[in-house]
Amino acid sequence: MAVTATSPVARSRELRSTALVAALWWAAAIGVAFFIAGGGLQYSQSIDFIYSFGRVAGIVAAVLVMNQVLLISRVPWIERVLGHDRAAATHTRMGKVAFILMLVHASVILAMTAHYDGRSFGDTVVAMRSLGWFMTTAQIALALFAIVVATSLLIVRRHWRYETWHAVHVIVYIAIALVVPHQFIEGSTFRGKGLAWYFWLLLYVVTFGSWLLFRVLRPLVLARRHGLAVAEVTSNPDGSTSIVMTGRHLDRLGAKPGQFLLWRFLTKGYWREAHPYSLSQAPATNSLRITVKASGDGSARLADIPVGTRVLAEGPLGVFTEAARTRPGVVFVASGIGVTPLRAMLEAAPTGPVDVILRSRSEQESPLRDEIHELAKRHGATVHEVFGSRGFGWASVARPATLKNVVPDLEDRDVFICGPVQWADAVEADALAAGVAPEAIHRERFGWS
Amino acid sequence: MRGSHLAVVVGGCAVIVAAGFAAAPPMKLGSAAGPQEPVPGDSHQADPNQPDPTPGATAGGSGVGGGQAQTFDGPAVSNVRGTYQAQITVVDGVVTDVVALQAGTSAAESVAVNSMAIPLFKERVLEAQSADVEAVSGASFTSPAFLESLAGAFEAAGLS
Numbered sequence: 009m010a011v012t013a014t015s016p017v018a019r020s021r022e023l024r025s026t027a028l029v030a031a032l033w034w035a036a037a038i039g040v041a042f043f044i045a046g047g048g049l050q051y052s053q054s055i056d057f058i059y060s061f062g063r064v065a066g067i068v069a070a071v072l073v074m075n076q077v078l079l080i081s082r083v084p085w086i087e088r089v090l091g092h093d094r095a096a097a098t099h100t101r102m103g104k105v106a107f108i109l110m111l112v113h114a115s116v117i118l119a120m121t122a123h124y125d126g127r128s129f130g131d132t133v134v135a136m137r138s139l140g141w142f143m144t145t146a147q148i149a150l151a152l153f154a155i156v157v158a159t160s161l162l163i164v165r166r167h168w169r170y171e172t173w174h175a176v177h178v179i180v181y182i183a184i185a186l187v188v189p190h191q192f193i194e195g196s197t198f199r200g201k202g203l204a205w206y207f208w209l210l211l212y213v214v215t216f217g218s219w220l221l222f223r224v225l226r227p228l229v230l231a232r233r234h235g236l237a238v239a240e241v242t243s244n245p246d247g248s249t250s251i252v253m254t255g256r257h258l259d260r261l262g263a264k265p266g267q268f269l270l271w272r273f274l275t276k277g278y279w280r281e282a283h284p285y286s287l288s289q290a291p292a293t294n295s296l297r298i299t300v301k302a303s304g305d306g307s308a309r310l311a312d313i314p315v316g317t318r319v320l321a322e323g324p325l326g327v328f329t330e331a332a333r334t335r336p337g338v339v340f341v342a343s344g345i346g347v348t349p350l351r352a353m354l355e356a357a358p359t360g361p362v363d364v365i366l367r368s369r370s371e372q373e374s375p376l377r378d379e380i381h382e383l384a385k386r387h388g389a390t391v392h393e394v395f396g397s398r399g400f401g402w403a404s405v406a407r408p409a410t411l412k413n414v415v416p417d418l419e420d421r422d423v424f425i426c427g428p429v430q431w432a433d434a435v436e437a438d439a440l441a442a443g444v445a446p447e448a449i450h451r452e453r454f455g456w457s
Numbered sequence: 458m459r460g461s462h463l464a465v466v467v468g469g470c471a472v473i474v475a476a477g478f479a480a481a482p483p484m485k486l487g488s489a490a491g492p493q494e495p496v497p498g499d500s501h502q503a504d505p506n507q508p509d510p511t512p513g514a515t516a517g518g519s520g521v522g523g524g525q526a527q528t529f530d531g532p533a534v535s536n537v538r539g540t541y542q543a544q545i546t547v548v549d550g551v552v553t554d555v556v557a558l559q560a561g562t563s564a565a566e567s568v569a570v571n572s573m574a575i576p577l578f579k580e581r582v583l584e585a586q587s588a589d590v591e592a593v594s595g596a597s598f599t600s601p602a603f604l605e606s607l608a609g610a611f612e613a614a615g616l617s
């Protein structure tokens with residue numbers, strides 16, 4: 009009999025995350041409500057409604073873009089409630105809607121203005137610029153957004169490097185800076201300092217304030233406080249690289265085993281990009297360790313990072329911790345380098361019965377294998393290893409297995425899954441099929457943001 | 458998103474937007490003939506750049522005495538928000554009325570802004586008896602164009 013009763017922990021988190029996502033959409037509704045209350049739907053002919061629709065599209069797009077910035081601002085309450093992965097997923101979803109609405113907004117406004125003024129569409133594009141510099145910048149911004157969306161699609165399709173995607177994505181900040189002025193100067197909702205004006209001001213201040221505070225200022229303050237620097241770079245026999253960083257008062261970071269940080273190594277060739285890596289050891293007061301395996305170009309090169317390199321860290325991030333537990337026991341399921349957060353959690357001695365399932369191509373390629381075995385022995389956990397090439401589901405040809413075969417009391421366990429997305433999907437499907445409740449399944453996806 | 462989540466999102470949005478509707482002014486913009494209502498031209502087309510030297514509808518000379526009302530049209534002034542043209546009515550050298558022969562476009566926004574701005578201009582001009590009045594805030598495209606046309610109308614009336 010599957011346990012279906014929802015635990016209080018899971019339920020309250022679920023409630024808060026639902027409320028948060030709902031509030032983000034409500035903000036868009038508030039923007040529209042202010043527009044309507046301000047007489048935005050006033051018309052003299054019914055064709056005017058098309059124009060109003062174009063304006064509504066612009067308003068919703070503006071709120072959604074603000075939401076997107078807020079979602080990736082690493083503001084702690086969002087990271088705690090939604091989790092980094094879900095925040096990133098919501099960010100992406102809103103981005104798609106926002107971009108479509110931007111296109112609708114620009115084309116409807118241009119077409120309707122052309123109609124009212126008796127100009128051609130092309131002439132209207134040019135005429136709009138005589139409204140002021142902010143219309144020129146808004147048009148440039150639209151072009152930039154289009155470039156970013158187009159390249160993002162190409163990157164996903166062609167599997168370009170994370171670094172390329174990241175470089176392109178940064179253009180969005182320029183586009184936002186260019187598009188905001190026309191919202192305040194030209195958008196009629198902002199004319200006159202009514203309640204609407206304050207609503208928009210609050211939206212912008214909270215959004216950009218959070219971004220500035222948690223993505224710019226906080227990493228700098230942390231760098232100063234902790235003086236984090238690379239102390240040791242070790243190549244492991246399994247092909248992975250462990251990097252130990254030392255610093256002061258690292259306990260004040262509040263990192264929990266299972267969490268990750270975004271690391272930026274301040275040396276030539278690395279400083280531009282921040283990469284998400286889980287702590288591969290329970291955090292200590294004066295040192296943190298990550299373990300990476302060559303996948304993207306960035307992680308391959310980390311083996312060459314000079315000792316002494318200063319490090320900026322954003323985080324800790326992620327809800328993949330002991331605090332997410334909802335069941336008496338636990339199963340850690342890891343594939344390849346996905347073992348790192350689970351290795352850190354295992355070290356912190358989780359309560360109840362513990363099973364660790366390691367999935368790897370071969371024994372030799374199984375990262376941190378010796379450490380896992382040693383920790384398991386110390387804390388009375390059972391390790392199950394599944395080696396060999398891919399079979400059906402998440403296991404291998406050599407050892408077909410289901411979670412239920414491996415761990416008979418699966419429904420009394422929390423299942424923590426970390427590994428490549430497709431593989432993790434297969435594990436999750438197996439767990440659900442075996443009757444594990446959705447809230448007892450924990451996954452961490454490293455979002456690209 | 459699960460069904461219940463969707464209901465929360467959509468339901469909340471509906472309530473918020475409904476509140477917006479509740480607070481909204483009447484949606485249909487008055488089409489009753491106000492002073493801003495573009496009056497069908499009285500046959501003559503103004504040269505956009507030159508003040509119309511000829512008095513308008515009512516015949517008459519220099520407009521002194523007789524209590525005869527005469528109208529004078531300013532030039533039609535265009536900008537990106539449309540074309541604006543002022544007409545003043547003068548009785549015994551006193552401006553008694555100000556109307557817009559043309560104001561902006563038929564866009565709802567334009568109609569709304571001009572139906573707010575033109576009556577204010579009328580008020581200000583009648584009080585000052587001059588085209589040298591303050592711009593209307595919130596009508597940043599109507600103001601300079603309409604004032605320019607007004608100045609032309611005053612000139613045509615020999616009042617400037």
